[in-house]
Amino acid sequence: TWINFSAYFHKVIDRFELTKSDNIRFVRKIPREAIFIEVDEDKITQVLDNIISNALKYSPQGGTITFRVRQLADEIIVSVSDEGVGIPKADLGKIFERFYRVDKARSRKLGGTGLGLAIAKEVVLAHGGTIWAESKEHKGTTIYFTLPVEREQKDDWDDV
Numbered sequence: 047t048w049i050n051f052s053a054y055f056h057k058v059i060d061r062f063e064l065t066k067s068d069n070i071r072f073v074r075k076i077p078r079e080a081i082f083i084e085v086d087e088d089k090i091t092q093v094l095d096n097i098i099s100n101a102l103k104y105s106p107q108g109g110t111i112t113f114r115v116r117q118l119a120d121e122i123i124v125s126v127s128d129e130g131v132g133i134p135k136a137d138l139g140k141i142f143e144r145f146y147r148v149d150k151a152r153s154r155k156l157g158g159t160g161l162g163l164a165i166a167k168e169v170v171l172a173h174g175g176t177i178w179a180e181s182k183e184h185k186g187t188t189i190y191f192t193l194p195v196e197r198e199q200k201d202d203w204d205d206v
């Protein structure tokens with residue numbers, strides 16, 4: 047289905063905004079204009095739900111979570127940044143593997159199975175995008191993913 051990603055992303059964030067604790071702040075940097083892309087909405091919602099739940103799960107009190115969308119020529123880059131515990135460099139490449147969880151003790155306390163990001167990766171790849179993470183321990187984490195945007199059909203009549 048075709049969706050306006052800007053409006054859709056706001057709707058997903060709104061849902062988390064209603065239930066989040068007051069000491070976490072949400073900041074949205076999302077273009078005002080509509081960005082139409084073709085996605086499986088339920089699947090992309092699953093991706094965002096996991097990334098946003100992780101950001102909340104690993105955020106300290108008073109932390110800010112920043113949501114961004116950048117539109118490039120043929121893709122959009124979506125990102126969710128937190129100011130949480132971060133992920134050690136050595137683990138950064140592995141968090142998209144099934145059942146991989148950094149620091150077993152910490153992860154057990156916070157709950158989860160370690161499947162969320164593996165599923166996210168599968169869904170994003172199936173959409174023709176990529177997903178990666180940047181993180182600094184004790185500073186925070188940003189999860190990025192891209193989704194392709196159909197380029198406007200070049201009008202053949204232009205050159206006539």
Ligand code: ATP
Nearest residue numbers: 100101104132141147148158159160161162163187
């Ligand atoms: P599930 O999503 O299945 O409930 P999970 O959240 O532990 O469990 P993933 O979402 O796949 O699993 O994440 C894998 C691991 O990556 C997490 O256990 C955690 O160690 C680390 N991680 C993911 N997101 C963050 C984040 N925003 N900050 C710090 N660590 C993170």
Ligand code: MG
Nearest residue numbers: 096100158162
């Ligand atoms: Mg998760």
